[in-house]
Amino acid sequence: MDCDQALELISQRLDEGLTLAQEQALARHLATCLACRHIATLMADVDAMLTQAPAASASAALSEAVMARVHRRARVERMVRRTLLAVLSVALFIVGVVLPTMHAVDASSGGNILALALTQVGGQALALLESLLRPMVTLVRALLLGDSYQYVIAWLAAAVLLVTAWLGVVARAIRPARQRIPCPQRESDGLV
Amino acid sequence: MGADQELDWVLQARRGDEHAFAQLVEAYQSPIYNLAYRMLGSAAEAEDATQEAFIRVWTKLDTYDPSRKLSSWMLSVASHYCIDRLRRRRGGQVSMEEIMASRWLPADDPKPEDTTLTLERDERVRTLLQFLQPQYRLVIALRYWQDKSYTEIAAITGATESAVKSRLHRARRAMAELLAEADGAGLPEAEPAMYTDYQGG
Numbered sequence: 001m002d003c004d005q006a007l008e009l010i011s012q013r014l015d016e017g018l019t020l021a022q023e024q025a026l027a028r029h030l031a032t033c034l035a036c037r038h039i040a041t042l043m044a045d046v047d048a049m050l051t052q053a054p055a056a057s058a059s060a061a062l063s064e065a066v067m068a069r070v071h072r073r074a075r076v077e078r079m080v081r082r083t084l085l086a087v088l089s090v091a092l093f094i095v096g097v098v099l100p101t102m103h104a105v106d107a108s109s110g111g112n113i114l115a116l117a118l119t120q121v122g123g124q125a126l127a128l129l130e131s132l133l134r135p136m137v138t139l140v141r142a143l144l145l146g147d148s149y150q151y152v153i154a155w156l157a158a159a160v161l162l163v164t165a166w167l168g169v170v171a172r173a174i175r176p177a178r179q180r181i182p183c184p185q186r187e188s189d190g191l192v
Numbered sequence: 193m194g195a196d197q198e199l200d201w202v203l204q205a206r207r208g209d210e211h212a213f214a215q216l217v218e219a220y221q222s223p224i225y226n227l228a229y230r231m232l233g234s235a236a237e238a239e240d241a242t243q244e245a246f247i248r249v250w251t252k253l254d255t256y257d258p259s260r261k262l263s264s265w266m267l268s269v270a271s272h273y274c275i276d277r278l279r280r281r282r283g284g285q286v287s288m289e290e291i292m293a294s295r296w297l298p299a300d301d302p303k304p305e306d307t308t309l310t311l312e313r314d315e316r317v318r319t320l321l322q323f324l325q326p327q328y329r330l331v332i333a334l335r336y337w338q339d340k341s342y343t344e345i346a347a348i349t350g351a352t353e354s355a356v357k358s359r360l361h362r363a364r365r366a367m368a369e370l371l372a373e374a375d376g377a378g379l380p381e382a383e384p385a386m387y388t389d390y391q392g393g
Contacts, residue, residue, distance in 0.1 A: 015360065042372055046367045053313050059239065062239055066221065066242065066243050067210065067214050
């Protein structure tokens with residue numbers, strides 16, 4: 001046994017003890033190695049010092065401070081979730097109801113009134129959006145100005161996206177509180 | 193407190209039930225504060241870190257896997273936060289004079305002798321721990337003040353059991369060398385110390 005192995009055993013002995021063979025091997029090494037004997041003594045001192053050091057006590061107000069911050073955080077989360085839900089709901093309504101209705105009206109009138117109005121009034125806004133968010137603008141343009149084939153594809157993409165996002169937010173909001181999660185290997189917790 | 197009760201609190205807290213989360217805070221504030229105190233070395237920082245750790249627990253509750261022990265998961269979240277905090281920290285190195293001073297506090301303290309000794313021991317330990325790198329500090333804190341086994345420490349730190357054993361050994365040895373150095377005796381066998389002062393990296 002060399003010194004490194006001996007020192008590891010000295011440390012291990014402080015945690016979980018050694019087997020008889022390990023104890024004997026370590027004893028043989030320590031009998032001949034002054035340096036390891038010295039470190040063994042120091043490590044025992046360190047172990048005693050750490051064992052005797054008291055556990056720190058938190059102030060009585062700590063849990064209240066924690067819960068105050070959690071409360072603020074939860075309030076912001078709820079606000080964000082409600083806002084997101086409202087925005088998604090409005091967007092879903094526009095894509096699901098308003099746009100098909102406008103397209104139907106536009107098609108039955110036989111003209112291209114919607115496209116013309118959007119081109120003139122929203123042209124500049126669309127150009128700005130396009131430079132910032134080109135893929136999204138392509139989708140929006142197809143939704144608003146596209147012919148039947150482009151429109152249907154874009155409409156489906158937007159609808160799926162919005163429904164998925166909306167369901168995600170709603171599912172988080174209405175998740176049952178006491179649903180049990182299977183945990184076959186759960187052990188009892190040993191609290192300090 | 194049973195594990196079933198804790199799991200109920202977790203499930204209710206996941207849905208946003210703050211009262212249920214308050215029960216978890218009450219149950220775990222002591223171990224988490226203790227870990228933060230030993231990692232960061234200051235009561236004020238430990239209180240702040242405890243609050244931040246619980247905020248992280250609150251926001252990460254969805255990621256908790258009930259097959260793990262809740263205490264191990266919470267301590268893991270807290271220890272990661274403390275290590276992040278130490279990485280952000282710059283300086284704060286401890287001098288050998290501080291260790292010397294903490295070993296021999298003046299005896300004219302008006303408090304009772306046992307209280308004085310307790311404070312002295314705590315101060316000495318606190319000072320020594322500041323010399324260790326965060327991952328060594330962490331295993332010492334988990335072993336001595338959370339009474340965790342190698343297996344549990346491995347689960348909390350994400351290291352292997354043999355790495356935990358090795359870190360504990362190196363941490364103890366580093367502290368032994370520091371004590372010997374503070375005594376001025378030195379060690380019979382001069383070896384390079386592993387306890388580099390933390391450089392924030």
